[in-house]
Amino acid sequence: MYPSILLPLRAPLQTLPHVGPKTAERLTQFIGPRLWNLCWHLPDRLETRTYHDTLQGAPLNHLITLPITTVAHYPPERRTGPYKILCKDQNGALLTLIFFHGRAPYLQQMLPLDQQRLVSGLLENKGGSLQMAHPDHIGFLTTREKWTGVLPLYGLTAGLYQKSFQDIMEAVLKAVPVLPEWISPALLERFQWKSWRDSLVEAHHPKTLADLEPTSPARERLAFDELLAHQLSMGLLRRHHTRQKGVSLQKTGILESTVDANIPFALTQNQKDVLKDIETDMQSDSRMLRLLQGDVGSGKTVVALKSMVQAVESGVQAALLAPTELLARQHYQMFQDFTKGTDLNIGLFLGHLTSKEKKELQQDLESGHLDMAIGTHALLEDPIIFKNLGFVVIDEQHRFGVNQRLKLMEKGNTPDVLVMTATPIPRSLSLTTYGELSLSLLKEKPANRLPIQTTLISLARIQEVHEGLKRIMETGEKVYWVCPLIEESETLDLGHATARFEILQKLFGDAVGWIHGRMGAEEKESVLTAFKTGHIKILVSTTVVEVGVHVGDATVMVVEHAERFGLAQLHQLRGRVGRGDRPSSCLLLYDPKLSPLAKQRLKVMRETEDGFYIAEKDLRLRGSGELLGTKQSGLPNFHVASILDHEELLVLASQEARRVLEEDPALSTPIYKPLRILLHLFQQEKAVAYLGAG
Ligand code: ADP
Ligand code: MG
Secondary structure, three states, rough: OHHHHHHHHEHHHHOOOOHHHHHHHHHHHHHHOOOOHHHOOOOEEEEEEEEEOOOOOOOOOOEEEEEEEEEEEEEEOOOOOOOOEEEOOOOOEEEEEOOOOOHHHHHHHOOOOOOOOEEEEEEEEOOOOEEEEOOEEOOOHHHOOOHOEEEEEEEEEEOHHHHHHHHHHHHHHHHHHOOOOOHHHHHHHHOOOOOOHHHHHOOOOOHHHHHHOOOHHHHHHHHHHHHHHHHHHHHHHHHHHHOOOOOOOOOOOOHHHHHHHHOOOOOHHHHHHHHHHHHHHHHEEOOEEEEEEEOOOOOOHHHHHHHHHHHHHHHOEEEEEOOHHHHHHHHHHHHHHHHOOOOOEEEOOOOOOOHHHHHHHHHHHHHHOOOOOEEOHHHHOOOOOOOOOOEEEOOHHHHHOHHHHHHHOOOOOEEEEEEEOOOOOOHHHHHOOOOEEEEEOOOOOOOOOEEEEEEEEOOOOOOHHHHHHHHHHHHOOOEEEEEEOOOOOOHHHHHHHHHHHHHHHHHHHHHHHEEEOOOOOHHHHHHHHHHOOOOOOOEEEOHHHOOOOOOEEEEEEEEOOOOOOOHHHHHHOOOOOOOOOOOOOEEEEOOOOOOOHHHHHHHHHOOOOOHHHHHHHHHHHHHHOOOOOOOOOOOOOOOOOOOOOOHHHHHHHHHHHHHHHHHHHOOOOOOOHHHHHHHOOOOOOOHHHHHHOO
């Protein structure tokens, strides 16, 4: 049940004094419909107004507030001239108020002759006389307090005004309830935090610039609350899912030994450790939900294969979902090679199969003849039914939406799930986006990898790049040439790639091939085959090569207009080379008009090949929103908390949430009960539902 103590925050804005339908509508559009929304709209600037009894000593070019008496009105002499009002202070010193387009009746009413009023505005000296143009405030002397001191300024939109917004905010803060404390006394003590309500009030009344910083105690407390609510809710979700009984999968090792003999390399220690984690999860009878994060080329596929083999050994079917057809085929090929000599049956599910092929595959899957299914989105279609799906792997998981992931999982009976991603995600982000998953990392690269030499070259020097390519061609090595991303417009990308293809073809003839997103799967496949084993030595492409393609003897990656790519993306692209035993290089061609920040970003690529470091830097340089490069990055939309500014608080909130849920998973004891209010405060109703009654 929704706690009644929070009801005042749910009230619509029109219940506030001085908020009519028009203002309510503007506020709703700009900030949100309820008092709750306004709470999080914190000031972002300050303004200081000093009060002075008299003009003597009042600072020029500052905002001042002072009492004056009106001496005379001077309507404009010409149509375009200003309306002037002469005033004096208590000592008789003069001040002229200036109004362009001033309406006489209004001004006469606001500043009647010989009356005392309070004015507030910018004090200036114009040609020896003191002036104030368009005072921000004209009112009775009783308004002094409101117009003196340090005042918060809010980011607002057209039709909303600072002063009336400040009044509205005051009314909101008055309505804000005192809530029971949910933060542990130890943390309150450690950070010297005040109560939630006091912190909120303080955050709306900054006194110094430091109070506007995300690290001010009031804002930190509010941010921590938000992060804690989020981490708790993810913790509850995780508990809910893993409490679901999964199937305990016990491997036999029979298939595995044959597969091991087929694998032409020794697994790294890191790969072995991850496999051990997965095995333990599989054997336990609670459900596995694990994220495998591994840099490009760190060897995730073989981990997927070995886990899937184990699943099959223990009597269930396993499925692998890949984001592109190229990848699905590549995985299928590798699985076929590595399972030679076993009686494993693997099906490849792609979008464009004939209906006869489809039907056969479907029947084989449903009857249980197929042990494994590898495929693209085609695997998600409704007619695809498994006999006994017990293990699901999702490759390059950021390419799929939550619903797609769920769709595959729902084809089984609480199958164990392994999701894999090559987009390295900084710890803070993985805590916020994947907090419901357990995490495995593949940091160690297979031993034989040589470092990749990365060079930044201005596009003005493209001739030199062409010359360089000639030398490379003589050595028999292969080159990827990736054309720029132009605002995700496939048409424009294509235009550029076409032009580049033609230029390179003039220079290198048949050795140049090209591939792009508009080609059919078979055409792409044949181009790639020609690049892997045939006549193509330079492959021009739009970004389709980004994900997972493997051509061992490609040694050069050229990225044109590298400044248009995200660092994570460049890192992925660079990962296409350096896979064989020859030294590789990556040329990042940039626009000569590059901004300093953009150049700094590219330099990060030259500094390091550590994908996690790159991801951290990218996050810092661009902000979290763009990091994953997709709209559906799944990042939560925090109100006060920021992943960049409150990273340490995030880690702390995550630890705190774990500790609490271990001690009192139902949040039913008196010390933890207030956390239920916190969850409601941040609208985590779904998580509250998992708490059950109590
Ligand atoms: P990613 O993690 O980017 O998906 P892949 O799984 O495609 O990487 O692996 C990249 C290449 O490295 C593949 O050719 C794979 O066979 C190879 N590989 C994987 N593990 C090892 C290893 N332990 N030793 C040598 N090569 C490996
Ligand atoms: Mg991969």
